[in-house]
Amino acid sequence: xxxxxxxxxxxxxxxxxxxxxxxxxxxxxxxxxxxxxxxxxxxxxxxxxxxxxxxxxxxxxxxxxxxxxxxxxxxxxxxxxxxxxxxxxxxxxxxxxxxxxxxxxxxxxxxxxxxxxxxxxxxxxxxxxxxxxxxxxxxxxxxxxxxxxxxxxxxxxxxxxxxxxxxxxxxxxxxxxxxxxxxxxxxxxxxxxxxxxxxxxxxxxxxxxxxxxxxxxxxxxxxxxxxxxxxxxxxxxxxxxxxxxxxxxxxxxxxxxxxxxxxxxxxxxxxxxxxxxxxxxxxxxxxxxxxxxxxxxxxxxxxxxxxxxxxxxxxxxxxxxxxxxxxxxxxxxxxxxxxxxxxxxxxxxxxxxxxxxxxxxxxxxxxxxxxxxxxxxxxxxxxxxxxxxxx
Amino acid sequence: xxxxxxxxxxxxxxxxxxxxxxxxxxxxxxxxxxxxxxxxxxxxxxxxxxxxxxxxxxxxxxxxxxxxxxxxxxxxxxxxxxxxxxxxxxxxxxxxxxxxxxxxxxxxxxxxxxxxxxxxxxxxxxxxxxxxxxxxxxxxxxxxxxxxxxxxxxxxxxxxxxxxxxxxxxxxxxxxxxxxxxxxxxxxxxxxxxxxxxxxxxxxxxxxxxxxxxxxxxxxxxxxxxxxxxxxxxxxxxxxxxxxxxxxxxxxxxxxxxxxxxxxxxxxxxxxxxxxxxxxxxxxxxxxxxxxxxxxxxxxxxxxxxxxxxxxxxxxxxxxxxxxxxxxxxxxxxxxxxxxxxxxxxxxxxxxxxxxxxxxxxxxxxxxxxxxxxxxxxxxxxxxxxxxxxxxxxxxxxxxxxxxxxxxxxxxxxxxxxxxxxxxxxxxx
Numbered sequence: 001x002x003x004x005x006x007x008x009x010x011x012x013x014x015x016x017x018x019x020x021x022x023x024x025x026x027x028x029x030x031x032x033x034x035x036x037x038x039x040x041x042x043x044x045x046x047x048x049x050x051x052x053x054x055x056x057x058x059x060x061x062x063x064x065x066x067x068x069x070x071x072x073x074x075x076x077x078x079x080x081x082x083x084x085x086x087x088x089x090x091x092x093x094x095x096x097x098x099x100x101x102x103x104x105x106x107x108x109x110x111x112x113x114x115x116x117x118x119x120x121x122x123x124x125x126x127x128x129x130x131x132x133x134x135x136x137x138x139x140x141x142x143x144x145x146x147x148x149x150x151x152x153x154x155x156x157x158x159x160x161x162x163x164x165x166x167x168x169x170x171x172x173x174x175x176x177x178x179x180x181x182x183x184x185x186x187x188x189x190x191x192x193x194x195x196x197x198x199x200x201x202x203x204x205x206x207x208x209x210x211x212x213x214x215x216x217x218x219x220x221x222x223x224x225x226x227x228x229x230x231x232x233x234x235x236x237x238x239x240x241x242x243x244x245x246x247x248x249x250x251x252x253x254x255x256x257x258x259x260x261x262x263x264x265x266x267x268x269x270x271x272x273x274x275x276x277x278x279x280x281x282x283x284x285x286x287x288x289x290x291x292x293x294x295x296x297x298x299x300x301x302x303x304x305x306x307x308x309x310x311x312x313x314x315x316x317x318x319x320x321x322x323x324x325x326x327x328x329x330x331x332x333x334x335x336x337x338x339x340x341x342x343x344x345x346x347x348x349x350x351x352x353x354x355x356x357x358x359x360x361x362x363x364x365x366x367x368x369x370x371x372x373x374x375x376x377x378x379x380x381x382x383x384x385x386x387x388x389x390x391x
Numbered sequence: 392x393x394x395x396x397x398x399x400x401x402x403x404x405x406x407x408x409x410x411x412x413x414x415x416x417x418x419x420x421x422x423x424x425x426x427x428x429x430x431x432x433x434x435x436x437x438x439x440x441x442x443x444x445x446x447x448x449x450x451x452x453x454x455x456x457x458x459x460x461x462x463x464x465x466x467x468x469x470x471x472x473x474x475x476x477x478x479x480x481x482x483x484x485x486x487x488x489x490x491x492x493x494x495x496x497x498x499x500x501x502x503x504x505x506x507x508x509x510x511x512x513x514x515x516x517x518x519x520x521x522x523x524x525x526x527x528x529x530x531x532x533x534x535x536x537x538x539x540x541x542x543x544x545x546x547x548x549x550x551x552x553x554x555x556x557x558x559x560x561x562x563x564x565x566x567x568x569x570x571x572x573x574x575x576x577x578x579x580x581x582x583x584x585x586x587x588x589x590x591x592x593x594x595x596x597x598x599x600x601x602x603x604x605x606x607x608x609x610x611x612x613x614x615x616x617x618x619x620x621x622x623x624x625x626x627x628x629x630x631x632x633x634x635x636x637x638x639x640x641x642x643x644x645x646x647x648x649x650x651x652x653x654x655x656x657x658x659x660x661x662x663x664x665x666x667x668x669x670x671x672x673x674x675x676x677x678x679x680x681x682x683x684x685x686x687x688x689x690x691x692x693x694x695x696x697x698x699x700x701x702x703x704x705x706x707x708x709x710x711x712x713x714x715x716x717x718x719x720x721x722x723x724x725x726x727x728x729x730x731x732x733x734x735x736x737x738x739x740x741x742x743x744x745x746x747x748x749x750x751x752x753x754x755x756x757x758x759x760x761x762x763x764x765x766x767x768x769x770x771x772x773x774x775x776x777x778x779x780x781x782x783x784x785x786x787x788x789x790x791x792x793x794x795x796x797x798x799x800x801x802x803x804x805x806x807x808x809x810x811x812x813x814x815x816x817x818x819x820x
Contacts, residue, residue: 005732007393007394007731010483010484012488012557013487074461074464075504077468078497078500078501082494085490088483088486089486092479093483096394096479096482096483097479100395100396100476101395106476107469107472110472114461114462114465118461170732170733170734171734174396174398176397338559341491341492341559345495348498349498353501355528356501359505359509359525359528360509362521366513366521367513367516367517374519375433375516375517375518375519376515
């Protein structure tokens, strides 16, 4: 083995025990990938539907997805901050190094994000006046940008746990202008992650079909049926893709990692089995429910897919953690806990989430009720709501 | 040294950070102030039954979300990405010290985006009271995130008692925390008003003077507070840093005094040109006010970065990512022998033969502040040098210019770097 080049540990200890940081890492990572999947997979589905489907129901689905995506990307970015913090805490010596080694592409991810975000707004706003005016190019551009961003993140997280070649990389080219890993080394992992995002987004679409049919009316029923079928098509494709990519990713891993996943590390093997099972069972249940219009099993199926995703996120973390642990320098996980401030954080988190829930509930109550004068241009007379009816 | 060096040609890493940071400072402060401007003005419009003002606010809030939610979030993450690339060691120290601070800020971010999105999407759909509350929640959470990040930014320049105790609160409530918070809060309100002038310039007849008056009520108080807070800030600096901006170093002093003067000028301009003749407000005159604001805001951020040199964390970590308490050790063992990341192989006397050693030493010791041909370029600075000049400079680097740290290599390494520097002006020129 070549001499590994890993930065020395910091003189300042971790502000909490590693188990707590790992728990928060996984928790916030799951929170991040939910809106992320909506953006990546949902954006893909929206643009595809836009380009291929030209019935009113398809257009309505595109409008619905395009309408929620700008909010979803806002949450994706914000919720992504926390797991990135915890990755830097736990694996900083590896993560900073890999980021620097691919410095320019890594920073370019932000440029792509900016372009993707604004073109998404163009795509969403363009259809507000009339569905026909929605600019397809903006949708395509934004999906392409988000694919680029997510690829760069996968690339960095893969580079982070492959320190074997670092010394040579830097000696040969200190500039940080390349990705440092060949595409074929990242692609299996990337496509697998992408297929999970697509699965989540497709599940959302199916559930959205059920949800909209509940509002009543023939039009909604027709729309709901279309969306259920259309979403089910995507879901079966995504599940198949996930199976193929999962197998490819597994086979592309090092012998050591494969050994852990296939039983050498009981926790990893257990969560992998559980995740696969839940994902498959939940997905199939959702597909069956979509065909038979069975609302109850649809929600159960959706829950299965979600839990499966959580299990896979846990496997992902265990694998990353055990791989990284071999390369962390001595003292990297020394701790100097700051319990008082952690408690303050926990308190503020609870209050903050409470505040968010309160805002959402209050808005919902207002949307349903409507006795009070409405905000905005209304004359103040009860029920005057000029902009009502827009989705 | 401990981490690889990310070399950015022409700009240099610190300028990359500065560019992203200044855009972010502008957007984020504007967002904090506007977070209060929106609900306050909305309430005023209801009180006065002014539907034109409401229509204006609705548009203003849409644009505001586009700028602050998207631009603010991405440049904010951008600062974080870029400091991790340019100063990984410092970033790691900051995160290990302040992660719970950041985590708290993260909760405020979630409150911010939720309230902002609900605010713009629920015009005319929810009750007036709910809508106004959403606006205030945005303003409050945005300001609270400033309360947090201000502690971390000021810490880097004035870590205060943290250097002895290593305690979270000692670093957070450091000597410049409060003046900086007051100044940033005032800047936020000023920017909200200045920005309202821009959108006001498009408004018809009667609305325009009303908006100008409104905007002025944000700008003028800030005009009083910003210079005072600036002086308070200077007073709270440790003596050796205060000395730099009060005559000790001409560039820093001029920038500091200049920033405060331009700040005053801005308010004079807004008073005489805009406030006194509101009807004549147009896009150009509003933009000029914003540009005038850019100068002191950018200037003060820039000074903060300048007087912090040669450190990233004053008295603790040098710009070239070496802890101050390791300086003596490195002088003895040598940079090339201690550096993990380099393109040359040889160390000690043998390195003299290695053509890559000079460039490595440049990256290890100079490139965190200099580029070869771009920002703070070395090639012109070392024009006309011979080996002896080079040696002499490197031996006294921290005395030549107080913004520079000492050169930490051995004598052999000093000679190699001197040779490399002299070579810069010989390559085919």
